[in-house]
Each structure stands twice: as structure tokens, then as C-alpha cells.
Amino acid sequence: MKTSPPEITIAPATPADVPAIAALLRGADLPHEDFAPHVARFLVARKGRAVVGAVGAEVAGEAALLRSLVVASCQRGAGLGGRLVDELERAAGAWGVKRWWLLTTTAExxxxxxxxxxxxxxEAPAGIRATGQFNGGCCCSAVCLTRERKGTT
Ligand SMILES: CC(C)(COP(=O)(O)OP(=O)(O)OC[C@H]1O[C@@H](n2cnc3c(N)ncnc32)[C@H](O)[C@@H]1OP(=O)(O)O)[C@@H](O)C(=O)NCCC(=O)NCCS
Structure with missing residues (x-):
């Protein structure tokens, strides 16, 4: 009997996902040493038991740092990165987030x-400028990007 391939589902991350998220981030040359304390505000994409994507937020009042967006290289280009951002936006409504900030060298x-x-x-508020990424965790050539969270108006 044939079984259909598992679909990719997106759900809140748990502390048990930290090693798999770290491996994805390491594989993409993204900072991976400092995200574990923020894992409660991370989402993971799973295909079967495998974690194939992640994204997270560090919330500072009505602003949040969007960080650690990563999709396993074999899954890229099929819309999963966009889905992760969309799902994070939905979750962030409940956290009171109104505006995103991020730093990137790779995905402008x-x-x-x-x-x-x-x-x-x-231009970023003090709480965002106080994050590890703004304080040396992300190199000085990284571009700073911002936009309002969708669904705030
Ligand atoms: C950035 C990333 C998460 C996108 O994931 P993905 O699943 O491929 O994204 P999607 O399939 O939803 O979107 C793909 C679209 O984004 C574009 N894209 C993907 N990665 C890109 C990048 N690094 N730079 C520019 N464009 C990129 C693709 O060309 C495609 O464009 P199209 O929709 O016009 O065809 C993935 O490439 C990745 O993990 N990169 C390494 C980690 C990284 O750089 N993360 C960003 C940290 S700020």
C-alpha cells in the first residue's frame, strides 16, 4: 500500500526543538547561540518528524524583532519561508506586536x-536596539528592515 508523503505543518516550537532549530540555523550560517531563551516565540515547520523550517520573534512592547527565518535547503523555493512569516504574523497579534524589525545580510x-x-x-525603538542582534550579534553590514504587522489596521 502506498502512503502519501507527509505534508509540512507549522506549529509553535517547544524546548525539545532547540537542537533541530540550531542545526538548521548553523547550516544557513545564521546566529544560533542565543535563540534558545526565545524559543517560546518560535514556530517550526515539520515534515513528518523532521524540522524543516523555523522563524522566531523577540518582542519588545509593540515592536518585535523577526529573527532566525530558515528553511532547509531541500525545501526552499516552494513557499515555506513565506508561510512561516505569515504564521508568525498571525501569532504575533496575540503578543501585541504592531511593527516588525529585522536585520539581514542574506534575504533583503x-x-x-x-x-x-x-x-x-x-529608527528602531530602544527595546529592539537592545536585542543581541542589534548589539553585535548581526554584522554591521546587515540591512535593517521594518514594516507594520499585517492585520494591525
Ligand atoms: C530566506 C528563506 C527562508 C526563504 O525560504 P523559501 O522557502 O525559499 O521562501 P519562499 O519559497 O516562501 O519564497 C521564495 C521567494 O523568495 C526568494 N528568495 C528566497 N530566498 C531568498 C534570498 N536569500 N534572497 C532573495 N530572495 C530570496 C525566491 O527567489 C522566491 O521568490 P519568488 O516568490 O518571487 O519566486 C530561505 O532561502 C533560507 O532559509 N535562506 C537561508 C537563511 C536566511 O538567509 N534567512 C534569512 C535570515 S534574515
């Missing part, structure tokens, strides 16, 4: 295609 086009615009780091 991905985010600008989804409505983000470039901003000076100094």
Missing part, C-alpha cells in the same frame, strides 16, 4: 518583496 529581497522597507537602525 525576500523581505522587501513582502512589504518591508529599509530603515536606519537608529
Amino acid at each position: 529581497k525576500f523581505f522587501t518583496a513582502r512589504g518591508f522597507r529599509a530603515a536606519a537602525r537608529s
